[in-house]
Each structure stands twice: as structure tokens, then as C-alpha cells.
Amino acid sequence: MAYASVRSGRAAVRPFLRLFVAPAVLCAFAFAAALAAVMQYSLRAYVPGSLEAGGFTLANFAALMRPLYARVFLDTVWICFLTALFTLVVGYPLAYALVHARNVALKSTILVIAVTPLFLGEVVRTYSWIVVLGNNGFLNSMLLKLGLIDAPLQFMFTQFGVVTALVHVTLPVMVIMLAAALSHIDRDYERAAASLGAGPIRVFLTVTLPLSTPGIIAGVTTAFAWTFSAFATPQLIGGGRVNMVANLVYQLGFASFNFPFAASLSVAGLVLTFAVLALMRAAARPLERIRQH
Amino acid sequence: MKRICMMMGALALLLAPVQAIAQDKLVVSVWGGSWRDMVDNLIGKKFTAATGVPVEYITGGTIDRLNKEKLAKGNPESDVTFTTSHVGWLYANDGLYETLDLKKVPNASNLVEQAKISPYHIGTWAYVYTIGYRPDLLKGVEFQSWADLWRTDIKGKLAAPDFDPSHLIVVSAILSGGDASTWEKGQAKLKELKPNFKAFYTNDANSQQLIANGETPVQVILSMNAHYMAGEGVPIQLVIPKEGAVLGIDTVALMKGSKKADLAYKFINVALDPQVQAEVANFKKGSPVVLNAKLDPVIAKLPGVFTSADQWNEQAIIIDHKLRAEKTAEWRKWFAENIMN
Numbered sequence: 001m002a003y004a005s006v007r008s009g010r011a012a013v014r015p016f017l018r019l020f021v022a023p024a025v026l027c028a029f030a031f032a033a034a035l036a037a038v039m040q041y042s043l044r045a046y047v048p049g050s051l052e053a054g055g056f057t058l059a060n061f062a063a064l065m066r067p068l069y070a071r072v073f074l075d076t077v078w079i080c081f082l083t084a085l086f087t088l089v090v091g092y093p094l095a096y097a098l099v100h101a102r103n104v105a106l107k108s109t110i111l112v113i114a115v116t117p118l119f120l121g122e123v124v125r126t127y128s129w130i131v132v133l134g135n136n137g138f139l140n141s142m143l144l145k146l147g148l149i150d151a152p153l154q155f156m157f158t159q160f161g162v163v164t165a166l167v168h169v170t171l172p173v174m175v176i177m178l179a180a181a182l183s184h185i186d187r188d189y190e191r192a193a194a195s196l197g198a199g200p201i202r203v204f205l206t207v208t209l210p211l212s213t214p215g216i217i218a219g220v221t222t223a224f225a226w227t228f229s230a231f232a233t234p235q236l237i238g239g240g241r242v243n244m245v246a247n248l249v250y251q252l253g254f255a256s257f258n259f260p261f262a263a264s265l266s267v268a269g270l271v272l273t274f275a276v277l278a279l280m281r282a283a284a285r286p287l288e289r290i291r292q293h
Numbered sequence: 294m295k296r297i298c299m300m301m302g303a304l305a306l307l308l309a310p311v312q313a314i315a316q317d318k319l320v321v322s323v324w325g326g327s328w329r330d331m332v333d334n335l336i337g338k339k340f341t342a343a344t345g346v347p348v349e350y351i352t353g354g355t356i357d358r359l360n361k362e363k364l365a366k367g368n369p370e371s372d373v374t375f376t377t378s379h380v381g382w383l384y385a386n387d388g389l390y391e392t393l394d395l396k397k398v399p400n401a402s403n404l405v406e407q408a409k410i411s412p413y414h415i416g417t418w419a420y421v422y423t424i425g426y427r428p429d430l431l432k433g434v435e436f437q438s439w440a441d442l443w444r445t446d447i448k449g450k451l452a453a454p455d456f457d458p459s460h461l462i463v464v465s466a467i468l469s470g471g472d473a474s475t476w477e478k479g480q481a482k483l484k485e486l487k488p489n490f491k492a493f494y495t496n497d498a499n500s501q502q503l504i505a506n507g508e509t510p511v512q513v514i515l516s517m518n519a520h521y522m523a524g525e526g527v528p529i530q531l532v533i534p535k536e537g538a539v540l541g542i543d544t545v546a547l548m549k550g551s552k553k554a555d556l557a558y559k560f561i562n563v564a565l566d567p568q569v570q571a572e573v574a575n576f577k578k579g580s581p582v583v584l585n586a587k588l589d590p591v592i593a594k595l596p597g598v599f600t601s602a603d604q605w606n607e608q609a610i611i612i613d614h615k616l617r618a619e620k621t622a623e624w625r626k627w628f629a630e631n632i633m634n
Contacts, residue, residue: 049619050386051363068630127502134506156508157492239503240455240493240633248629254356255456256625257383 041263053260060264069248069265073272076228076244079159080276083166084223087174088216090167095178095215096208114175117168122232129165129237130156157239165233170223177222181215182208217284221277228273245269318347319556322362322371322548325352332375335572340563346556355380362389362548369548372557378542381414382618390414391547397558400565400583407540407605408582410614414546417564418573419580421538421597421609422460425514425531430507436532439464442511448488452500452509455493458628459621460513460539461486463612467536473612476624480631487632504529515541516597520578531596533608538597540609542582574598580605 042061045054063069091114098110117125132138133155140152155161185208193203231246238247245265253262319340323332329352337348351358351371359380362369366389376384384390390413395401401415408416424436434446442451453461461483463473471478491509494500497518503509504519505527516538519531545564547557563569570581571588578592580599593600599608 046622048622049382049615051359051383052387066630068634071634130502130506134508136506136508235495236499239452239491240495241491243634251455251629251633252622252626254354256622257356258622258626261622261626 038263038266041260042267043264044260046258046260051257051259060261061268063261064264064268072243072245072248073268075159075242076269077272077276079163079166079230079234079242079244080224080227082159082163083170083227084220086163086167087170087223088220091171091174091178091219092216094171095175095182098175098179099182115172118172122169123236125168126165126233126236129161129168129233133161133164133237156237157241159242161237162234162242165237166227166230169230169233170226173222173226174219177219178212178215181212181218185211213284213287217287221280221284224280225273225277228269228276245272318349319373319553319560320349320351320371321560322351322353322358322374322376324355324375328375331573331576335569335576336560336564339566339569340560343563344556344559348560359383363387367550369550371548372551372553373560374546374548375417375543376414376546378410378414378416378544378614379612379617379621381410381544381546382615384546385411385413386618389549391549391551391554393547393561394558397555398562398565400562400567403567403583403585404565405582405584405602405605407609407611408542408544410542410544414544415561415565416542416582417545418570418577419540419542419582419599420577421516421533421540422454422513423516423531423533423538423597424511425504425516425519425529426511427504427507427528428530429528430510434511436511437535439534439536440468441534442489442513443482443486444489447511449491450509451486451489451511451513452492452494452503453490453513454500455495455633457621458624458632459612459617462624462628463539463610464536467610473616473620476620480627484631490632493633516595517577517579520595520597533596537608537610540611542614 041053043056043058045057045059047054094110094114098107098114101107101110120128130137134140135152135154135156137155139155140149143149143153155164189207189211190203193207194200198206228244229246230244231250234242234244235247235250238244243251246269249262249265249269252258252265321332321337323329329350333348333350337350341347351361353361355376358374358376362371362374362384366387369389374384374390381390392412393415395415398415404415408419410416424439424442426434426436428434431447431450434444435441459473462476462479465479465483465486466472466476467479469479469482492503494503494509494512497515500512500514500518501522504512504514505522505525514529514531516531519529523529523531545561547554547561551557565583567581567583567586570583570586573579574581574586574588575592578595578598580597581588584600584602586600588598588600592598597608599605
């Protein structure tokens, strides 16, 4: 009886809970069904010349042990790491300026610069980077005109080019997350440190930076996970010379009709993403402790 | 009750014209962009003018459309499907195509032999993948044979499609004394080409951009793309190597389960009309698939545009379409593992 009253009490407090949760539950079911289909495909044999998958097999996962696939997975993790790192390096000053600027026009300008990439289509954004990074592109032309180089540098079809374009993709999310974290820092802590004689750099390194750790962790994790599924940027900027897992899935699934193998790559990619994110979470715990101190 | 009956009656009257329209349209599955526009402008409108039946288009990528039709097997989303010849075999192998009755397509009597792909699908226009290069950026370099792609002075300058390595795989096999069915003979030779690759393009736009900005001044390129870029002022030289250029044919088929087979046959017949074929060739700078199409002489002279049986026989390397459908995955995997990475 007492239990029933507690339950009815909860229902009264959150009367629309079931209604609001229903769409999320439906979406979860749809995603779970799609994931189950992918997993099921990954365990089936490829039948040449047909779209129908054959019997159950582990051969697709065994094939992933080949050096090529292992290298693409490692390259993917490395590119994700570099992208997350450089996005943080570029995004932090922007977020800091966004939060601390007093001039409204300056704030708006920073916000527009930071968020505009979100409104450009991925393909358009990537094509614009081809124009910038090409042998006859903006960057090489500038370097040649300034006399810094004698011949165009190779930016296209390199990891540098891919990471540069990916930083542009992940920058808005990083800036938004960092700005949210920075805006929640009580300015009195910084003022207190300054009143005790700490210079601006020391205040930043000992107060602001540690207190913004949650934003850094959230931003880096999101940038990393987001980059893991990058497709158009490595496809177009990498030109087949820099491949990430999604490109391999496309090449082997869509271009070759070998959907079972593409599915096994996707499953392996998903497992790797979870594993790396779990590692990052574990690595972030000491940083969280620093913030609490 | 009376009110409900009246409302249902009114609703039925309102819906009746919509249903009639839905039944009186032909649904055609085709690639998007300029392909859809071309099919609509040159074939669809003529079909509608002749039959009074409007055409509705389902557009999408090659594999997207194939997957959709696979899911809709028995109750197809489209009545007529355009796709590439070897992908057409994947539709056919999965029982998605109806066997064609060519007696219902009078214009098919002039179809070139090479365009009779299978009992289920026939060619509608053709093109070649061949060597295209920028003479202004490759001074003193000439290409007369596929073997010239192996020249050391074009090291790091070549691009090829990343979505289909079949052209280079078969060419390499031919240069090594084999053919598509014994493609392994060309593996060692193709590995020797690796240093010459700079990039692998992912679609037509990417190919056009890479050759236009000089990033990859020589490509294994779609003839239609090269002619288009030449028209835009990019100095591209297209070569038909002495071994021939690798033929590609886009095909048309009637979907199994279509309730408008008669209309579909009429549509296919319009697609093979010699005048329509000439207009398609003029627009896309490709080859007509009927021998009685009268092309603009300027277009007919373009490399990779075949207008006679002799040209079809002598200038085209034809990879067996069914074999290509079966081997694509194996070729793609080998190419990704040994050449691209």
C-alpha cells in the first residue's frame, strides 16, 4: 500500500515522464534494430555477384587481422587524437575570448567565426579546403609570394591536410563546450588569486584552466568520437592516400558490394571507439581530481 | 451515421483523382543531378508527349537505389531503372528485373551487339574510361598505349577512380598477357604502377577538380568528364590507347512486378529512338547504342564516341559485365590492400 502511494506520488511529480520518454525509447529501439542488423551482416559470408549474404562465418573478422586494416584503425585513432588536440588548442583561446570579451560586437564576431562551420555542408566545406590546400591553392600561393618556399608544398592527400580540415569541422562543438565550462567558473576565484599577487598567466594556469577541465574533457571526447566517423573530409582531402575506417567501409561495402565485410569493419570500428573513449575517461580521472582540489 | 457516410463519400470523391493520377504515371529510377535532368528532358518529356503519361523520378546513387529495390522486391518502387551494366547484373541475379521482350521495343532492332547486356537489361548510352592528360602540364609526354601510364616521368601525377579499379586491373592483365578472367596475371605489373599514383578520386566532380587545378595532370578518366572539362576551357587531351579504351555502358531495364510494363516498354523505346540517342550523345558526349543515330559531326569525331560497328569492335575493351559484377568486390579489395594502401 505504502509502495503504491510512493509510486502514485512519483507519477504526480512527473506526470508527463512516460509521454516524453516514449520517443527516445522508440528511437533506441530503432537504433538497436539497425545495430543488430549490422552485427548480423558482419557474421555472414559474402556471395560474389549477389546482394544476398551467405551462411554464418567468422571469416570477416579474421580478415580484419591483416596489416592493412590494422594500420587503417591505428591511423584513424591517430588522426582523431591529433584532431581533438589541435581543436582544443585552436578552440580554447576562441572560447576564452568569447566568454571574457566585454564588447558585444567582438563577442558576436567570435561566435560567428566559431559557429559558421556548423552551417556549411560537409562537402562544400571540404571542397573549399581543397581550394586552400591545393598545389595552386591559397596557402601555397601565399607561401610562394612571401618567398618562404620555392615550390608548392604537398598539403593535399596528406594527414596534415586531413587533420586541418577536420579541425575546422570539430571546432564549433569544442568552442561551445569550452565556452559553457568557462562561463560557469566563478570569476571571484580568479579575482582572489589576482588579489593575492598572481599574474594573469598564473591565474589562468592555476585557476581557470583546472576549473575548465570538465569542458576540456567533454570537448576532446566529443571531437574524438565525432572524428572517428569522419567520411567526406578524409575521402576528398585524403584522396585515397589517407584512409579512415569510414572510408574503408565505403570502399569495401558500397563500391564493392561486400556488405558483410563492411559490416564487420563497422562493428570493429564501434568497439574500438568505445574502447578508446573508455581509456580517455580513465585517463581523465586524475584531471578531474585536480579540479576538485 | 448518416453524417459519417457523407463525410466518407466526400473523402472518396476527393481522393479519387489523386489515385487516378498515381496510377497514370511511370516511375523511373535514375541517378540524380544532370543525369536525371537529361533523362527527363530528352526521354521523359518525349514519352509524356507521345503517351500523355507523366514520368516521376526516383533519384539516388547506384547502390542506394539497388538497396531500395532489393527491400521492395516484388513490389518495386520504380517501373524502369537506369544503372550501370555490371550493377544491372546484381539486380538481375537477385531477381529484381523482368526478362525483356525486345519485340515491344522496335528501336532495339538497331541496337549494337555490345549493348545487349543480358536478357534483362540493355544499353542506353556508352562511354569509356581511358587516359586523359594535361599536355600543358606534361611537356613532351605522349600516351599511345596503356603501357605509357607506367612511364617514370609521370611519377606522382596519376589519379584513378577509387570506386572502381576494374579498368586498371583488366588493362594490367592485358599488358601481362591475360584478361579479365585471368586478372591475377597483371597483379605484379599493377604494383609497379604504384609510385605513379598521386590520388584516387571519389566521384566525377572530384576527378574534374583534380585535373582542372592540375593536382593530378593525368588520370584514368571518364570520357564524358574529359569532354565536359575541355568544353569548360581546361586543356585536356583524351587518348584512345592502341589496346582500346575500357567501355562502360549505362543500361535500362523493366522492374519485375511493375504494373505498367506496357508503358515501360514505350519509355525504353523512346530512349532508343535514333533522334533521342543523338541528342543524348550531343549532351553527354557519349556513344549512342543504336547504329542509326545521326550525330553532329563534331561530336562524332570526339575520342570515345563510337558511331560505327567497327569503332565498337576495335576501340573498346569490354569487360564481361557479369564477370565484372562477380569480381568487383575481389578486385576492389585487392586494389585497396595492394595499391591504395
